[in-house]
Amino acid sequence: MLRLVNVNSYYGLVHVLKNVSLHVNKGETVTLIGANGAGKSTTLRLISGLQSVKGGEVTFEGKDISRISAEKLVKLGIAHVPENRQIFRPMTVIENLELGGYLLYKENGKKELGKTIDEMFARFPILKERENQLAGTLSGGEQQMLAIAMALMCRPRLLLLDEPSMGLAPLIVKEIFNIINELKDQGDLTVLLVEQNANAALKIADRGYVMETGKIIIEEDAEALMKNQEVKRAYLGHDKREMWEK
Amino acid sequence: MVETILEYQELQKNFGGVVAVNKLNMTVDIGSITSIIGPNGAGKTTIFNLTTGFLSPTAGNIKFFGNSINQLKPHNIASLGIARTFQNVQVFDNMSVLENIMVGRHLRSKSGILSSTIIPPFLRKEEKHIKREAEKWLEFIGMADDSQISAGSLPLGKQRMLEIARALAMEPKLILFDEPASGLNARETLAIGELIGKIKESGVTVVLVEHDMELIMDISDIVAVINFGTRIAMGTPAEIQINEDVITAYLGD
Amino acid sequence: SKKEEPVKEEVKQEEVKKEEVKKDYVVGAFFAITGKFASLLGEPERNTVEMMVKQVNEAGGINGHKLVVHMEDTQGDNSRAVKAAKKFIGMGVCAIVGPSRSGSSMAVIPVVQKAKIPLISCAAAESIVVPVAERKYIFKTPQKDSDAVRKIYGRLNKKGVTDVGIITGTTGFGNAGRGQLKTLAGEYKINIVADETYSPADTDMTAQLVKIKNAGAKAVINWSIVPAQSIVPKNMKQLKMDIPLYQSHGFGNIKYAKLAGDAAEGIMFPGGRLLVAKQLIHHHPQRPLLMKYKEDYESTYNEDASTFGGHAYDALLIVINALKAVGDDPEKIRDHIETQNFFGTGGNFKFTPEDHNGLNTRAFDMITVSFGEFKILGEW
Amino acid sequence: MEITNQDFSNLLQYIFMGIQRGSIYALAAMGFNIIYNSTGVINFAQGEFVVYGGLMMVSLTMTMNLPVPVAFFFTVLFVMLIGILMERLTINTVKSPTVLRLVIITIGVSIFLEGIAMVSWGKNSHVLRHFSSSETFEVFGAMILPQTLWIIGILVFIALGFILFFNYTMTGKCMRACSINRDAARLVGINDRKMVMISFALSAGIGAIAGIIITPIIQMDYGRGTMLAIKGFGAAVVGGLGNSVGAIFAGILIGIIEAFGAGYISSHYMDAIALFFMLIVLFVKPSGIFGSSEASKLKEF
Amino acid sequence: MVIRDYIFLGIFLLVMACVPLLLKNDYYISIFVFASFNCLACIGLSLLLGYAGQISLGHAAFIGIGAYTSGYLTTQFAWSPWITMFIGVVISIIIAIAVGVPSLKLRGHYLAMATLGFGAILYIVAVAAVDITGGPAGLNNIPPLNLFGLILDSDKKFFFFSWSVVVIGLLFALNLINSRVGRGLRALHGSEDAANSIGINTSSYKIQIFIFSAVFSSIAGSLYAHYVTYIDPGPFGIMHSVLLMTMVAVGGMHKIWGAVIGSLLLSLLPEFLSFSTGYFKTFGIEYKPDYDTLVYGIILLSIMLFLPEGLYGGFSSAFRAVKNIVKRNGKKAKSSS
Numbered sequence A: 001m002l003r004l005v006n007v008n009s010y011y012g013l014v015h016v017l018k019n020v021s022l023h024v025n026k027g028e029t030v031t032l033i034g035a036n037g038a039g040k041s042t043t044l045r046l047i048s049g050l051q052s053v054k055g056g057e058v059t060f061e062g063k064d065i066s067r068i069s070a071e072k073l074v075k076l077g078i079a080h081v082p083e084n085r086q087i088f089r090p091m092t093v094i095e096n097l098e099l100g101g102y103l104l105y106k107e108n109g110k111k112e113l114g115k116t117i118d119e120m121f122a123r124f125p126i127l128k129e130r131e132n133q134l135a136g137t138l139s140g141g142e143q144q145m146l147a148i149a150m151a152l153m154c155r156p157r158l159l160l161l162d163e164p165s166m167g168l169a170p171l172i173v174k175e176i177f178n179i180i181n182e183l184k185d186q187g188d189l190t191v192l193l194v195e196q197n198a199n200a201a202l203k204i205a206d207r208g209y210v211m212e213t214g215k216i217i218i219e220e221d222a223e224a225l226m227k228n229q230e231v232k233r234a235y236l237g238h239d240k241r242e243m244w245e246k
Numbered sequence B: 001m002v003e004t005i006l007e008y009q010e011l012q013k014n015f016g017g018v019v020a021v022n023k024l025n026m027t028v029d030i031g032s033i034t035s036i037i038g039p040n041g042a043g044k045t046t047i048f049n050l051t052t053g054f055l056s057p058t059a060g061n062i063k064f065f066g067n068s069i070n071q072l073k074p075h076n077i078a079s080l081g082i083a084r085t086f087q088n089v090q091v092f093d094n095m096s097v098l099e100n101i102m103v104g105r106h107l108r109s110k111s112g113i114l115s116s117t118i119i120p121p122f123l124r125k126e127e128k129h130i131k132r133e134a135e136k137w138l139e140f141i142g143m144a145d146d147s148q149i150s151a152g153s154l155p156l157g158k159q160r161m162l163e164i165a166r167a168l169a170m171e172p173k174l175i176l177f178d179e180p181a182s183g184l185n186a187r188e189t190l191a192i193g194e195l196i197g198k199i200k201e202s203g204v205t206v207v208l209v210e211h212d213m214e215l216i217m218d219i220s221d222i223v224a225v226i227n228f229g230t231r232i233a234m235g236t237p238a239e240i241q242i243n244e245d246v247i248t249a250y251l252g253d
Numbered sequence C: 001s002k003k004e005e006p007v008k009e010e011v012k013q014e015e016v017k018k019e020e021v022k023k024d025y026v027v028g029a030f031f032a033i034t035g036k037f038a039s040l041l042g043e044p045e046r047n048t049v050e051m052m053v054k055q056v057n058e059a060g061g062i063n064g065h066k067l068v069v070h071m072e073d074t075q076g077d078n079s080r081a082v083k084a085a086k087k088f089i090g091m092g093v094c095a096i097v098g099p100s101r102s103g104s105s106m107a108v109i110p111v112v113q114k115a116k117i118p119l120i121s122c123a124a125a126e127s128i129v130v131p132v133a134e135r136k137y138i139f140k141t142p143q144k145d146s147d148a149v150r151k152i153y154g155r156l157n158k159k160g161v162t163d164v165g166i167i168t169g170t171t172g173f174g175n176a177g178r179g180q181l182k183t184l185a186g187e188y189k190i191n192i193v194a195d196e197t198y199s200p201a202d203t204d205m206t207a208q209l210v211k212i213k214n215a216g217a218k219a220v221i222n223w224s225i226v227p228a229q230s231i232v233p234k235n236m237k238q239l240k241m242d243i244p245l246y247q248s249h250g251f252g253n254i255k256y257a258k259l260a261g262d263a264a265e266g267i268m269f270p271g272g273r274l275l276v277a278k279q280l281i282h283h284h285p286q287r288p289l290l291m292k293y294k295e296d297y298e299s300t301y302n303e304d305a306s307t308f309g310g311h312a313y314d315a316l317l318i319v320i321n322a323l324k325a326v327g328d329d330p331e332k333i334r335d336h337i338e339t340q341n342f343f344g345t346g347g348n349f350k351f352t353p354e355d356h357n358g359l360n361t362r363a364f365d366m367i368t369v370s371f372g373e374f375k376i377l378g379e380w
Numbered sequence D: 001m002e003i004t005n006q007d008f009s010n011l012l013q014y015i016f017m018g019i020q021r022g023s024i025y026a027l028a029a030m031g032f033n034i035i036y037n038s039t040g041v042i043n044f045a046q047g048e049f050v051v052y053g054g055l056m057m058v059s060l061t062m063t064m065n066l067p068v069p070v071a072f073f074f075t076v077l078f079v080m081l082i083g084i085l086m087e088r089l090t091i092n093t094v095k096s097p098t099v100l101r102l103v104i105i106t107i108g109v110s111i112f113l114e115g116i117a118m119v120s121w122g123k124n125s126h127v128l129r130h131f132s133s134s135e136t137f138e139v140f141g142a143m144i145l146p147q148t149l150w151i152i153g154i155l156v157f158i159a160l161g162f163i164l165f166f167n168y169t170m171t172g173k174c175m176r177a178c179s180i181n182r183d184a185a186r187l188v189g190i191n192d193r194k195m196v197m198i199s200f201a202l203s204a205g206i207g208a209i210a211g212i213i214i215t216p217i218i219q220m221d222y223g224r225g226t227m228l229a230i231k232g233f234g235a236a237v238v239g240g241l242g243n244s245v246g247a248i249f250a251g252i253l254i255g256i257i258e259a260f261g262a263g264y265i266s267s268h269y270m271d272a273i274a275l276f277f278m279l280i281v282l283f284v285k286p287s288g289i290f291g292s293s294e295a296s297k298l299k300e301f
Numbered sequence E: 001m002v003i004r005d006y007i008f009l010g011i012f013l014l015v016m017a018c019v020p021l022l023l024k025n026d027y028y029i030s031i032f033v034f035a036s037f038n039c040l041a042c043i044g045l046s047l048l049l050g051y052a053g054q055i056s057l058g059h060a061a062f063i064g065i066g067a068y069t070s071g072y073l074t075t076q077f078a079w080s081p082w083i084t085m086f087i088g089v090v091i092s093i094i095i096a097i098a099v100g101v102p103s104l105k106l107r108g109h110y111l112a113m114a115t116l117g118f119g120a121i122l123y124i125v126a127v128a129a130v131d132i133t134g135g136p137a138g139l140n141n142i143p144p145l146n147l148f149g150l151i152l153d154s155d156k157k158f159f160f161f162s163w164s165v166v167v168i169g170l171l172f173a174l175n176l177i178n179s180r181v182g183r184g185l186r187a188l189h190g191s192e193d194a195a196n197s198i199g200i201n202t203s204s205y206k207i208q209i210f211i212f213s214a215v216f217s218s219i220a221g222s223l224y225a226h227y228v229t230y231i232d233p234g235p236f237g238i239m240h241s242v243l244l245m246t247m248v249a250v251g252g253m254h255k256i257w258g259a260v261i262g263s264l265l266l267s268l269l270p271e272f273l274s275f276s277t278g279y280f281k282t283f284g285i286e287y288k289p290d291y292d293t294l295v296y297g298i299i300l301l302s303i304m305l306f307l308p309e310g311l312y313g314g315f316s317s318a319f320r321a322v323k324n325i326v327k328r329n330g331k332k333a334k335s336s337s
C-alpha cells in the first residue's frame, strides 16, 4: 500500500533521513521505533506531505506521492496525527472535530459530518463533555484524544500515528491501542505507528522497523523484534537489572 | 519526625463550570519523592500551576514550609526555592544549551540592568561564575558535549533533560516534574529515573507527575492518586498498585 | 573632485565646449513635491521652476550664463529639507528657492544663515522672515498671512459682521493663520465665537461646524492649505449653513474649488491676482506678467495655474534679477534682493532691509468662486 | 424648551456623523479581521484597498462614465485582483513566515501600492458623485446625507454576511483554522494556500466597497491609506481581533467618540480623545471588548 | 561568540571614524548625522523587539519627548543642553513607566496598538499644545551643543559626537545582551512561562527594557534638536515609529547589529534615490522623485521577502558561503598539490 525507497530528507543543511526504505501492506499495522531524534517523526511528516522529499521515491497504492501536497494526500486517504497534539487551540472541541471532518463534509454533506462526530463522541465520551471548551484548555490527555478523533473524522485508509500514547494514563493508553486494534480489525484501516512505548506498540503490530540516526537498522516481525536482544535492551526496558549493572 | 515541605489545604480551582481541583488535602515530606498520578484531566498539571503561582486558587491554601504562598507571583515562588518543568517542554529555543542553564542561575546572581550595561561581560566575575556553575549542571545531566547547540534543535529527550538541568541550576529546595518521561523510550526513561534519584540524594524534594507506571513504582516513596481533582488514595507504591479504586479509575486491570 | 554631484558632472561634460565662454549659474530649488497633503503646493512649484529654467536658457541664459537649477523633493519632511539645503550648499549654489512649507523653511533657516546663502522661501508664515535682523539671508514671496487676515477682517467690518467662527488646519500654515486671526481680532473688533481645528488627514468637519453654528457665528473663516480645506464648504452645505465662508489665500488653487464642487460657490478669499489675471483691467501693471505666466504654464502642463506656482515664479524671478545685475556671488545677490522693486505674480514686491517679503494688503484682491471659477469680488 | 431641542438635534447630528465615520473604521477593521483570521497577520495594506476602491470608482464613473452598479462591480473585482496578486506575489512566497515579518511585508506592499496610486492617479484629491441625491434631509433637526444611509446599509449587510460566514460556514472555520495552525489545517485536508488567497480577495473586496461608498463624502487621494489603516487597526483591536461583531461595534464606537470629542470637548484633541479611550479599553480588557483573553493567550504572535 | 561582538564594535568604530575623511561634502556628513539618530533609537528598539520580543510602535514619541524637552527648556530658560537632555531622559523614563506598566501586559498586536495609540496621542499634543511646543510652527533658535567649550555647530563636529554616542550606546547594548539581564530578556522572549518559573520577573524586565529603549530614543531626540536647532511635530509622528521598527526588522531583529545596519540603510536609501535621479537622466530614462516611494517600497519588500533574518542574516550567510567556498578551494588546492 505504502512504499518508501531510498528516501532522503533534510532540515536546512542537516541530513535527517538517509536512504530510508520501508513498506506497509494493506491492512497491516506497522510500527516504527527508535531513539529520540532518530527521524521517526520526520518519516511520517514526509509521508503526509509536510516535509519535502529529496531523492528516493514514495508511493501510495502504486502512485507516486512524493510531490503531492499534504492537503491532497488527505483526500487520498492518508491521515496523520502529528506529535505534540496539533489541534486548533483557540477553537472549541466541536469546531475542531468539524474541521477534522472537512473533507467528509465537502463530499458527503452536513448530515454525515454530524453522524461521524457523534460516533467520535461515543468513542471518546470525555470529548462530549468538553464539547464547547476551547481545545487549548483541555488536559494533555484530552488533547491527544481530540487529535486522534480529528484524524479519524475523515475516515482514512492509512493512519499515521506519532506517539499516540504520549502523556496518556495507562487506562487510556490501553483504550487507544484497543481502538487502533478495533479499527484494524474492521479490516479497512492500515496503520503506521511511531511509538516510544515499544512494548505496547509491538503487541498490536504485525511488523516493526527500528530506526537510528536517520537510518532503518532492523526490519522484522513484531514478535521477532520483541525477542531481539538488542531491541529489548534499548527500547523495551526489559531486564532493567541487566541495564543497571552495565 | 519528618518535616513537611509542602502542604495543600482544601485546595480548590474552578474554571468556569469545570472543577479542576476539588478540596485537595495533601502533604509532601521533605527529602522524599512524592508522585501524583491520576487519569487525564484529573487536575495534576493544575495543581502544579497553582503551586508555582501560574494560577491562583479559587479557595484553600498552599503552604511552603508552613507559609502560605497563595498570592505570590511565579517568580516570587521560584525565589523561595520551588522549581518546575512543564508538560509541554519549554526550553528557550532561541538560545544555546549552555545559555539555557545559565538563565537558570538567574536567582543565584545579582547584576541588574545598570551594572550589566556598563560592565562588559569579560570583566565581570559573576559572569564567569555563572558559566562555571552552568557547565557543572550540564556535566551532571551528561550533556556537556551539546553545550553550544541551539536548544530548539535538540531531540525531545535531551530537551527534557535540559529543562531539568535548568531547574536544578536554581538550586531549589523543591522541584516539580510534570511528566518528565513522556515521549521518551524505555532507555531514556531509565536515565531520567536515575537522574531523579540523584536529585533526591542531593537533598532536593521531588514531586513527580507521570503516567509511566514502571518509573513511578520504581522511584517513588509515596504515591498520591488524584481523580476529578480530589485525592482518592495515597500510600507506598506497593499499596497503590493493589488499591481497587486506583485500578478502576486509572490503571485498568 | 569625486564627491561632486552626478548632475554637475554631467553638466560639466556639456560645459567642455562652452567652458571658455561662461560658467553656469547654479541655483538650488526644493519643494514638497511628493509629501502627503502638500504636493498640491510642490508640484506647481516644481513645474514652474522647470519651465522658467528652460525659457531662460532658450533665450540665451543670463548674460550668457546658463542657469542650472538643482531640484530636490522635501516630501514636506523637515529633516529632508535640511539635508537638501546642505546638499545645495555643498554644491556651491548661489541662491536657494523654496521650500514649500513653513515648517521646512523654519528648519533650514539656521543652515542657510550660517552658510550665508540667500533663500527665497515659498511658504506663507510671516515668522519665516521676522525678525529680519536674525534672518538676513531669508526672503519669501507669498503674501503675508496678517495681510490676508486684514483683508478679510476689513471686509467683515464693511459688512458689519462681528461674530465669526474660525476653523483652521493643524499645519504650520493653518496654525500661523489662527494666530493672526486671534491677534488681529481686537483691532478690527471681531469677536471669535468659536475656534476649531482639523488635521490634514481629517475627512469630516461637521462636528466642528455644528459647534460654530451653535455659537451663533455670522461668518466662517477657514484657514488651511491642504486638500481637506475643501471639505469644509461641503460640510457646511450638508448642514445647510448659509452664512458666508471665507477662506485663506491657501485656497488659491482652482483644484480646491473643484473638489468642493457646487458647495464652493460664493466662497470668498483674499488671493493673488494670478487667479483672476484675465479679469484684470488691461492696463493693470501686473497683467502682462500674469497672463504670460498663466498661458505658458497652462500650455506646458495642461492644468490651471495656481498661486503656489506663482510663488515659485516670483522666487526664481528674484534670483534671476539679482543674477542679471550682480552675478552669482551670494553676498551680492542678497544685497541686491533688498533693493528689488518689481511686479511679480504675487503683487508689487518692494524689498527693503527691513522687509524681506515686500508685499502688503494691496497684493490681494478679494476673490470669490462663481460658476466654478475664480472671480474678482469688486472692491467692497 | 427651545434649547433642549437644539441640544437633541446636535446630539443626533453627532451620532450620525459618528456612525458615518465609524462605519468606515468598521469596514476597514473587518478587512483586517478576515486576513487576520486566516493568517494571524495584520495587513497594513488594507488602507490601500480602500484607496484603490475609491480611486478606481472615480475613474470608472467620472472619467469613463460607466453606470454606478457596473462600475461598482468592476471596481470590487479589480481590487480583489490586487488582493490576490499581493497574496500570490508576497505572502505566499515567504518560506519561513513569522507574524512580524509578514506584517512588515504588508507595510512594504502598502508603500509600494501607495507609490503606484500616486503615479497613476496623480497627487490630487478626487471627487465622486453621491449614489443618490447629495441634498441633505432633516431628521429632528439633524442634517443627514443620503449617502450616509447607503454607508450604514451596506455596512449592516456586509457585517451580517461575515458573521454568518466565519462562525457558521465550513469555509469560514477553515480560514480560522489556517491562522491557528497551518500544518494541522493541511492535515485535515484544508488547502491553506487557497484559504489565504480567498481571505485576501475577500478583504480586498471589502476594502474596495468601503472606498467606493466613502469617497463621495470624503474625497479620495493616494495618501489616505495609512490613516484609514491605522484607524481600522484600532477598531479591530479594540473590538477584539478576529471578531466581526467586535469590529463593527468598536469601529462605530470610535467614530461616535471622535464626533462627541470634537463636538463637546475640543476639536484640537479630537483624535487624542478617541485614542485615549482605546487605550483605556485595552488596559481594562487586554484582548478587546469582544475578544476572549483565553483564546488570545492560546494564539501566538 | 561574545568576543566577536566587541571585535565588530572595534571595526565599526574604525569605519565610522573614516567616514568623514572620505566624505568632504557637509551634505553627505549630515546624512550620516541624521542616520545616527535613527541608529541610536533603533539600538534601543532592537533590545525591546528582537531580544525581549515586545513590539513598540510608539518610540518616535520618546524621540519627540527628548527633542521637545531640550528645545523648550533651552529656548525658554536658556538652560544648558546637557541638563535639558538629562531632564528629557528623566521625563521619558517617567512616561515610559506610565505607559509601559499597563501596556506591557498586552501581547502581540494589542501591544502594537497600545503603543501606536500612545505615540499618536503625544503627537497630537505636540501639535495642539501651541503654547509650549509652538504647535505646527515648532520651536526655533535651539542652541547647538557645547562640549567643554567646543561648540558643535558644524556637521563634522556633530558627526563625531553623535556617532560616539551611538558607539557608547552600542557598547552598552552589547554589554547588556551578554549579561544576566540579557539572557533573562531572551528567555522571556523564548517562553514567558518558563522564564517565570526560574524566577525571572518578566513583567518587571519588560518594563525595564522598555524604559531603557525609551532613554535611547530620548537622547536621540535631544541630539536631533540641538543639531537641527529647529523642531516641529513632523518627525515624531507614528509613521516614524513604524519606520524605526521597519529599520530594525530589515536589518535583522535578533541582533543588535541588525538595528545598526537597518537604520543606516533605510536612512541613506532615500538620499541615494534622490541622488541617482541624475544617473537615470544620463541614461535617458526619465526618473521623477515621484517614483521614490515606489522604489523604496520595492526595496523594503525584497529584503523582507528574500532575507528572512534581515540584512544581517543575509550578510552572515553570504559570509559563511564565501568562507565555505574558500575552504573547499583551499582543500582542493591542497589535495591537488
Ligand SMILES: Nc1ncnc2c1ncn2[C@@H]1O[C@H](COP(=O)(O)OP(=O)(O)OP(=O)(O)O)[C@@H](O)[C@H]1O
Residues within 6 Å of the ligand: A011, A014, A016, A034, A035, A036, A037, A038, A039, A040, A041, A042, A043, A083, B153, B154, B155, B156, B157, B183
Ligand atoms: N525543525 C527542525 N529543524 C532542524 N532540525 C530538526 C527539526 N526537527 C527535527 N530536527 C532534527 O531532525 C532529527 C530527526 O527528528 P525527528 O523529530 O524525526 O525524530 P524522532 O525520531 O521523531 O524523535 P522523537 O522521539 O524525539 O520524536 C533530530 O535530530 C532533530 O533534532
Ligand SMILES: Nc1ncnc2c1ncn2[C@@H]1O[C@H](COP(=O)(O)OP(=O)(O)OP(=O)(O)O)[C@@H](O)[C@H]1O
Residues within 6 Å of the ligand: A137, A138, A139, A140, A141, A142, A167, A169, B015, B016, B018, B019, B020, B038, B039, B040, B041, B042, B043, B044, B045, B046, B047, B087
Ligand atoms: N484554563 C482552563 N480553562 C478551562 N478548563 C481547564 C483549564 N485548564 C485546565 N482545565 C481543565 O481542568 C482539568 C484538569 O486539567 P489538568 O491539565 O490539570 O489535567 P492533568 O491531570 O494534568 O491531565 P493530563 O495527565 O492529561 O495532563 C481538565 O479537565 C481541563 O480540561
Ligand SMILES: [Mg+2]
Residues within 6 Å of the ligand: A040, A041, A042, A083, A162
Ligand atoms: Mg518524533
Ligand SMILES: [Mg+2]
Residues within 6 Å of the ligand: A139, A140, B044, B045, B046, B087
Ligand atoms: Mg497534565
